[in-house]
Amino acid sequence: MELVVGDVHHLDIYLRHEDGRLATPKMIGWLDFGTMRLFASFVLCPISSATNRSESIRNEHVIASFISMTQHPEWGMPRSLYLDNGSEYNFADFIDDALKLVADDGLSRLSPIIRAKPYNAPAKAIEGVFGLLERNYFSQVPGWIGGDRTKAKTSNVGRLPVPFPGSIVELEGVLRAYLTLYETQPQSGDLQGRSPRDVFFESTTAGWHRIDVDPFALRVAFSIEETRTVRQGSINVGGRRWTCPELQSYIGDQITVLIPKYEDWLSLPLKDDRGCWLGNAVPDQAYHPLDPEGARETAKRSRLFETAVRTMGRSLPRRNLVSEAIASAALVPDLPVPPSEAVVKLRSDAAAIGRAIEETPKQRRARERAELERDHEIELERSERSLIAARRAADKRTG
Numbered sequence: 001m002e003l004v005v006g007d008v009h010h011l012d013i014y015l016r017h018e019d020g021r022l023a024t025p026k027m028i029g030w031l032d033f034g035t036m037r038l039f040a041s042f043v044l045c046p047i048s049s050a051t052n053r054s055e056s057i058r059n060e061h062v063i064a065s066f067i068s069m070t071q072h073p074e075w076g077m078p079r080s081l082y083l084d085n086g087s088e089y090n091f092a093d094f095i096d097d098a099l100k101l102v103a104d105d106g107l108s109r110l111s112p113i114i115r116a117k118p119y120n121a122p123a124k125a126i127e128g129v130f131g132l133l134e135r136n137y138f139s140q141v142p143g144w145i146g147g148d149r150t151k152a153k154t155s156n157v158g159r160l161p162v163p164f165p166g167s168i169v170e171l172e173g174v175l176r177a178y179l180t181l182y183e184t185q186p187q188s189g190d191l192q193g194r195s196p197r198d199v200f201f202e203s204t205t206a207g208w209h210r211i212d213v214d215p216f217a218l219r220v221a222f223s224i225e226e227t228r229t230v231r232q233g234s235i236n237v238g239g240r241r242w243t244c245p246e247l248q249s250y251i252g253d254q255i256t257v258l259i260p261k262y263e264d265w266l267s268l269p270l271k272d273d274r275g276c277w278l279g280n281a282v283p284d285q286a287y288h289p290l291d292p293e294g295a296r297e298t299a300k301r302s303r304l305f306e307t308a309v310r311t312m313g314r315s316l317p318r319r320n321l322v323s324e325a326i327a328s329a330a331l332v333p334d335l336p337v338p339p340s341e342a343v344v345k346l347r348s349d350a351a352a353i354g355r356a357i358e359e360t361p362k363q364r365r366a367r368e369r370a371e372l373e374r375d376h377e378i379e380l381e382r383s384e385r386s387l388i389a390a391r392r393a394a395d396k397r398t399g
Helices: 059-071 087-103 121-136 168-183 196-205 215-221 292-315 321-330 348-356 361-398
Strands: 004-010 026-032 037-043 081-083 113-115 223-229 234-237 240-243 254-260 268-271 277-283
Touching (some): 004 059, 004 121, 026 121, 037 121, 081 087, 121 168, 168 196, 223 234, 234 254, 234 277
Parallel strands (some): 081 113
Antiparallel strands (some): 004 026, 026 037, 234 240, 240 277, 254 268, 268 277
16 A cells, blocks of 8 residues: 555446446546555546547546545555546545655655556556456456457357446446456465465564544544635635524624535535634525424524524633723823924913903812902002112112
8 A cells, every 4th residue: 555556547347327228337446556456436426418429538537536546444544545637536636645654754744655657567557457458357257349349259240239238236246246256366466476366465564553533533634724704603614604503603704614625515514713613514505485394493593593693602710891991092102292393372361361261269269369369569669669769769869
C-alpha cells in the first residue's frame, strides 16, 4: 500500500440492461504496486438516450470504489495514489491532505497524488494486469467478446453476441472468483516467482499493518464548505430549500454548509459560526397555501426559534449597562483645548444682566450686598481724594 495505481477498464463482456439493450460493464481497479493484488469494483453505466451508448464512469463511481477499498480488511488507506489525468479522478485532490498524514515522511509539501504520464511503469503495470485478466480469466465468462466488438466469436458466427446470462451482481460474483484465482498464480519480474497472495502473507508476517480511515470522514473530505444565509429556519442550496430543527432554532444569520462535490447526499452537514457541527439539513417540504399542515409547521418553527432565544437569554450573564457605559466613556480620550484668539466684549452691563438671569434669591442678595460694599468703598475713596485735594489748595493759599 505504499503505492496504489488506479484506473478504469472497459470489460470485454456483454451484459443486457433491463430494457434489453446490450452494454459492457466497467471495472474500477486499484493495483497495489508492492504485491500486484487488484481491488476491483464493477459498474454498469446507464445507456444515454441521446447517443444510445453507455455513459462514462463519473467521479462518484470512483469515490465509492476508493472508499470501499479503504474499508476492506486486507487493504486500508494507501500512502500514495498513482492516477490517470481523466476527469473521473478529480476527486483525489480533495483527499490530498489526508494522504499527507498517512505518508508521514516529513515531506508535507509534497503531494502523495501522482498524475500519470505517457510510457510510465506504474500505468503499464495495471494495464498489463487488465490484459492478463481478460485473456487468461475473463475470456472464460459467457458473454466475453474478445476485445473486438466489431467481430463475433466463433460460436456466434452469423448471430448477435450472446450476453452474460445474469445481472451485474451475478457477473460481479463470477469475476471476483477469477480475481482470487489470479492472486494465487506465481508471477515473474518483481515478484520473483511468487504469487500476489504469497507476497501479501510475507508482508503481514513481517509486520505490515493496515491504515484505517473513517468512511464518513472520507465522504466529508469530498465536499466543499460554503456560507449560506439563514432565512426563516432554512437555507438555499442548489435551488432547493433545506432545513432541520437545529437550523430552525439557530440564532445567527450565517451558516456554513458542507456541499458534496461529486455525489448527491440525502442531507447536508451544517457548521455554526464557531465551526462546530450543528446538524444535518434535509430538503424542505413545500405546502399548499390552503393546507393547514403548512400553518402548523410554521407555528412549530416559530416556537423552536422563540425557545432558543429565551434559552440564550437565560444563559447570558446579567449586565449593568449604565456602569458599562460610564466605564466605556471614561476610556474616551479628552479633546484638546485650543488657545483663545480673542474675547468678544459687549456693553459693560450685558454680562451682569446675563448672569442675573439664573441667580437664586440667595445669590442675588449676596450680589447686592457686594455691590453696596463696593459702592461704599468707592464713595469713601472719592471723599478721601476730595479732602486731600482741598487741603492741598488751602496750603497753597496760605503759603
